[in-house]
Amino acid sequence: MTIYAQSRSGGEGTHLLEEARRQLAVGELPGAIYHDPEIFELEMEKIFARAWVYLAHESEIPNAGDYVVRYIGRDSFILIRDENGNVRAHFNMCRHRGMQVCRSEMGNASHFRCPYHGWTYRNDGTLVGVPAGKEAYGDRLNKEAWGLIPIPRLDQYNGMIFGSLDPKAPSLDEWLGDMKWYLDLFTRRSAAGLEVIGAPHRWMIDADWKLGADNFVGDAYHTLMTHRSMVELGLAPRDPQFAMYGEHVHIPGKGHGLGMIGAPPNIPLPPFWGYPEEIVRSLKENYPSEAHVRVAEKLNFVHGTVFPNLSILNVMIGRDHVHPPTPMLTFRLWHPIAPGKMEVWSWFLVEKDAPEWFKEQSRLTYLRTFGTSGVFEQDDAEMWRGITRAAGGEMARRNRMNYQMGMDHLAPDPNWPGPGVAYPLDYAEANQRNFYARWLEMLEA
Structure with missing residues (x-):
C-alpha cells in the first residue's frame, strides 16, 4: 500500500494527527510530526494544494517578458509579466508530452519552446507553434485549447505575489485577514515600495519545513541560547534576553x-x-494609520510567519563587531521537498527610494547575518537539522514536545493598538499553538 493510501485510510500519520489534536489542547505536540512520511504527504494534499503560497515580489519581474520559475509543493510555475504588463503564472509543463518548457530559473522571454518536440508558447501561455502541425495533425489540433495551464488562483498584496492551486480557495484578502495590518509595516514605508536586490538565495537543509515557520512565527526564546555568541560578539544587543522585550x-x-x-x-x-531619517519621514507619510507609526516607533526587531511557509524578518543588527547595527529586511520561504527536507528561499528587500549608501550597508548586513552563510542562519540550521534527525526515530513517537510557554501566567495586552491577540512579552508560545491549530485544521479537513 502506498504512503498516500495509508494516510487516507487511517495509517500512522492519522494516528499522529489524533494524538497532536489531544496534546495541543494542553500545550504539547508529538515529536514525530517533524519527520513522518505520511504527515508529509497529507501536508502536500491538504495544505500546499489548498493554501495561498508566496511566489515572488513584483520587483523581480519589472519588465514585459521578465520571468522567474517558482514552486508550490511539487509543482513548478513560470511567473511572468506578459507583453501587456499582466502578471501570469503558467504550470511549467508542455501540453504535448509534459516536458518542462522552461528550464532556466529566471530571464526574459517572449516565447517558450519545449525542447522535446518544439511546441512553442507565447508568454501569455497561448500555443502558437507546432512543428509540422499540418502534416502531423491535419485539422485536428485546436491550438486555442492547448495553451499552458494557468495557476488556478493568483493575486498580489502590496507587491507580494501569492498563488494557490485550489480554484475554490478563499480570496487572498480573506486568507491574510488581519495580517495585512502588519504586512503594511514592512511594505508601505515608502510610496515607491520595496525592491528585491539580487536573486533569492537558496539552500537545502535536512530539516522539516515547519521548523522554520515555527521558529519565525513566535520563537524569540531561542535567541537566549542559540544566538548567545552573537550577543557576546556584539552583533546583537548586550542583554542576552533582548528578544524577550516586546509583543507576541x-x-x-x-x-x-x-x-x-x-x-x-x-x-x-x-x-x-534604526532606519535613516529619509525612510522615517517617508513611513510617517505613507503608513495607513497613526497606530502603525506608534507601533513602528518602538520596534527594533520583528520576526513573523504568514501561514503556511512565508516568514519575514526585519531587524536592526550588526554585520560585524566594528560597524554600528543596520536595519535589514528579508522574506524567507520554507519550501518542502521531502519528509525531513526543505529548500530555503531567502530574499533581501529594501525601499526603492532609499539612499544608495543605506541599500549597500543593509545588503551587507543581510549577507553576513542571514544570508546563505550568515552567522545567525548557521545557528538556526544546525538546530533544525538536529530536531529532524531526532524526530525520525522510534522514541520520537513517544516524546511530547512542550508548547506551554505563557499559557497560564500571561494575559492578552488590552492596550495593543494593532489587530489580533497580543501578549506583552515575546517569551511565549501562543503564536505556535495558533500555527499548529491551523495546521491541524487543514490536515483534518
Whole structure:
C-alpha cells in the first residue's frame, strides 16, 4: 500500500494527527510530526494544494517578458509579466508530452519552446507553434485549447505575489485577514515600495519545513541560547534576553503570527528599527494609520510567519563587531521537498527610494547575518537539522514536545493598538499553538 493510501485510510500519520489534536489542547505536540512520511504527504494534499503560497515580489519581474520559475509543493510555475504588463503564472509543463518548457530559473522571454518536440508558447501561455502541425495533425489540433495551464488562483498584496492551486480557495484578502495590518509595516514605508536586490538565495537543509515557520512565527526564546555568541560578539544587543522585550501577536484562526520587539531596558536603541531619517519621514507619510507609526516607533526587531511557509524578518543588527547595527529586511520561504527536507528561499528587500549608501550597508548586513552563510542562519540550521534527525526515530513517537510557554501566567495586552491577540512579552508560545491549530485544521479537513 502506498504512503498516500495509508494516510487516507487511517495509517500512522492519522494516528499522529489524533494524538497532536489531544496534546495541543494542553500545550504539547508529538515529536514525530517533524519527520513522518505520511504527515508529509497529507501536508502536500491538504495544505500546499489548498493554501495561498508566496511566489515572488513584483520587483523581480519589472519588465514585459521578465520571468522567474517558482514552486508550490511539487509543482513548478513560470511567473511572468506578459507583453501587456499582466502578471501570469503558467504550470511549467508542455501540453504535448509534459516536458518542462522552461528550464532556466529566471530571464526574459517572449516565447517558450519545449525542447522535446518544439511546441512553442507565447508568454501569455497561448500555443502558437507546432512543428509540422499540418502534416502531423491535419485539422485536428485546436491550438486555442492547448495553451499552458494557468495557476488556478493568483493575486498580489502590496507587491507580494501569492498563488494557490485550489480554484475554490478563499480570496487572498480573506486568507491574510488581519495580517495585512502588519504586512503594511514592512511594505508601505515608502510610496515607491520595496525592491528585491539580487536573486533569492537558496539552500537545502535536512530539516522539516515547519521548523522554520515555527521558529519565525513566535520563537524569540531561542535567541537566549542559540544566538548567545552573537550577543557576546556584539552583533546583537548586550542583554542576552533582548528578544524577550516586546509583543507576541497572532491572528486567531489564520495561523499567522509575529514577535514585535523593542529595545531592552537600560540599552538605548534608535526608534523605527534604526532606519535613516529619509525612510522615517517617508513611513510617517505613507503608513495607513497613526497606530502603525506608534507601533513602528518602538520596534527594533520583528520576526513573523504568514501561514503556511512565508516568514519575514526585519531587524536592526550588526554585520560585524566594528560597524554600528543596520536595519535589514528579508522574506524567507520554507519550501518542502521531502519528509525531513526543505529548500530555503531567502530574499533581501529594501525601499526603492532609499539612499544608495543605506541599500549597500543593509545588503551587507543581510549577507553576513542571514544570508546563505550568515552567522545567525548557521545557528538556526544546525538546530533544525538536529530536531529532524531526532524526530525520525522510534522514541520520537513517544516524546511530547512542550508548547506551554505563557499559557497560564500571561494575559492578552488590552492596550495593543494593532489587530489580533497580543501578549506583552515575546517569551511565549501562543503564536505556535495558533500555527499548529491551523495546521491541524487543514490536515483534518
